[in-house]
Amino acid sequence: MFRKLKLRPILSWILAIYLLVGVVLYFLQKKIIFHPEPLTADYAFKYDIPFEEMRIRINDKETLSAVLFKAPAPKGMVIYFHGNARNISKYASKARQCISRGYSVLMMDYPTYGKSTGPLTEATIYANALHMYEVARKFFPPDSIIIFGRSLGTGVAAQLATVRDCKRLVLEAPYYNIVDLAMRMAPIYPYRYMLDYKFPTDEYLPKVTAPVVIMHGTDDHTIPLASAEKLEKLLKPGDRFIPVPGADHNNLDNYPEYGKSLDLALQ
Incomplete structure (x- = not known):
């Protein structure tokens, strides 16, 4: 007793x-x-490649900020959704990788990132991604548009590819879903009911009819390779899953296998 x-x-x-x-x-x-880095409305983007800044007024309170990086005589356009940190002023290197392979690049900031305003919700991010697709369609048909997501942006890219046609969906360092990531860090809470953000890539991927290429570092300590490997099981015939041996989350560029993967994804 x-x-x-x-x-x-x-x-x-x-x-x-x-x-x-x-x-x-x-x-x-x-x-x-989310780890946004806001910019003032009068901030001047500076890149050493041709670009055009875009400000899309969603309503009286919301503005979508985007940059169009221009390739000479482009064969198509990449709609690029970046990771969870900073803003599009920091991603010129990603645009160059696509431009060197013949694609112009359209890149947006999520709400509260850079000059984008509005509520930082999953629904708002998806709605803004759809606006990016509408801009891309003014330049190219669906069979010349590649939807590309990195890290956080992979869930956004996968969702867009379920509702709009594209030439290819490319996912770099993707996650199964946010709940899965949370469970890997502290598997003692009912995150499915706790989290306002789900980004269920696993639910979107089976609905994507376009070819899919997944690239992931084998030594990724931010989003474990095991999370992406669960997505591999959802791929259809002809899709590609490409591990990059030795690469971590933020140093994929240093590995030749990553360059070969981009050649395949952006052919």
Whole structure:
């Protein structure tokens, strides 16, 4: 009896700590997932490649900021969705990789990133991605448009490819879904019910009719290769899953296998 009485306050403290950490995780989820770097409205983008800044007025309170990087005599356009950090002022190197392979690049910032405004919700991000597709269609038909997502942007790219036609869907360092990532970090909470952001790439991928190319570093410590390997099981015949041996999340560019993967994805 005495031992049971002694255990009761210990269990109560454990439960209290569990609930407190869960509440903190719930209210901090946006800060954990997104790492935006805002820019002032008068910020001047500077790149050493031809570009055009685009500001798309969604409504009185929301503006979508994007940059069109221009290739000479492009054979098509890449709609590029970047990762969870910084803004499009930092991604010129990604645009160059596509331009060197003959594609112009259209890149947007998520709400609160760069000059983009509006609520940072999953639905808003998907809606803005659709605006990017509409811009791309003014230049090229669907069979000349490649939808490309990196890291956080892979879920956005996969969703867009389920509702609009494209030449190819390219996913660089993708995740199965955000719930799966959270479970890998602290598998003690019901994240499916806690998270406002799901980005269920696993639900979108089976609905994509276009060819799919997935590239992922084998030593990725941000999004484990195992998360992407679960997506491999959802690929259809003809799709490609390409591991980049030795590469981590942010140094894929340093590996020749990654360049070969881009050659395949952007042919």
